[in-house]
Amino acid sequence: MLDQTNKWYVTTCYNGCITDNYYTDGDTLVNNKMHKILDGYHYISRTFLLREDVNEKKVYLTKVTGNRKDEFLLYDFAMQEGDSIQMNNPITPFPSDGGYYQLDSIRTISNVNNQLLKHFYLSPTNSNTISTQPAVWVEGIGSLSIINAPGGYPDINGAGHVTCFYKNESLFYSFNSPLNTQCAIPEESLNLIVFYEPNDSTWYVKNTSQVLTVTLFDVSGRKIKTFHNPNEVQMTLNINDCSSGIYFLNFEIKNQKNQVVKIGVW
Template sequence: MKSYLLAILSLITTVNLFSQQTHFPDSNAVWSVWDYKFIIDGDSTVNGNTYNKYYMIDDTVLTSTSQKQLAGLVREDTNTQKVWGIHPDSTQEVLLYDFSLEKGDSVTVSQITPFSPINDNGVITNTVKIDSVDTITINGVSHKRLFIENGPANFGFLDEFWVEGIGSNAGPLSPGIFFIVTIDGPRMPRLICFERNGTVLIDQKDEIFSEPLNNCYYVLSVSPEPFRNLNITLFPNPTSNQLRLQTDLNLSSYKIRSITGQTVKAGMLSNKTISVSSLNTGVYFLEITTKEGEKGVERFVVK
């Protein structure tokens, strides 16, 4: 009888472990998506439901939240394991995620970021199918993961999956990935880093989101040496002709990379001035090496 009771208790414990949910944060979280940060700041009540307010910041190191832009409202129904959202230019509630789904299930979801498509009928939806389901452990916490079958993999881009308590590998507000249109043309949003309560849970060291990254901001195809913030000021920024570097450091060389990671220009830094007149309009990353061997990356825009 004692062995039978132990077996039953063991079974109950196992079931409870698999039924545990990892919830979305309601504060103290940062998602790094391309060269944007998504943060939670406050809440709002709409039609009797309380939503967390998600903001987007165009700041690679999150030095200031003064320029934050409302990205959307988000609430989680822990009973149904669904996550709902409202686009910043809409009052229509749409489904972002359903973590109760299993292999073979289909669901209709929407993006709600300011870059997301929206028309006269509301937020544009996309129907996806769950290809497979597994569980991953991040910093000692189990998360359910759903792999998406009808996603951008069909276009040869990012294979999408959703992680419980975090969102899509395209970002927290970007399920069923759409192209977004920016100054550089169509882009695929991509989550490169996730921080919660001051701890980086996903970064370039993880195999879960595999990209060559540096310090939770987006730099493609960089060398493996660590990059750091060298506190270099670029001006004017945006620019159309000359880019000047304001710093007391002894600079040695530079590389300029496009948003896709292609090296478009490189050279030595003798007078802390770089001509960018030959570059097309767009966002670029300036990789800088000092004479002491330190490396840093700064973002600038050519207009």
């Protein structure tokens, strides 16, 4: 699962939506075993360490607190359908001891590079009185919720959903959302800024010199309207006929190779 560098993008929505990222940044030796250091997002303390046993297909999290080092088994990609695992979700919005989960099915789905990845679909066992929601793991990525929540339900409107994942700076996975969001260009490289004035039914977007069109979607993925950019560095989006709620924006842009691509901004 862990290459030299790894970066996960996670989208969460509450009153609004935001996409944040966390990543591995450096190596360290703990208990005579090599670990990757997590950084970014909720991991800026750099005390969350990942370790992978490639032969056993298992991934562990070590949490360092002072002189204390606690290790948790997060993933077992050697599981077969019908197997069960005691789920650990250390330091997450989910129960730390998530109880036992059963692997219901394994499906093979191609990623953005046409590589076949195993998707693991798990659910609480009948005897589990702690957790009620299912979980999804993807081979090479981990949970589609946050990395240290293998028992977390991937939900954009909850604790979040992995929308993009990079290995060694190359896109490895993109969430096939109703918006068909692509991760070809990281949002921060464009420095797009979306804002609005209080009591105003207009949105404004700054730094749009590369933007061709902006398409507005509702949370169900239904296209509401499209705005075209006449080569302006700031766009005005009139949404006076839209009701209150959560919306998604897809930006069609030209990248450095003069290719037209789409990215999602929430």
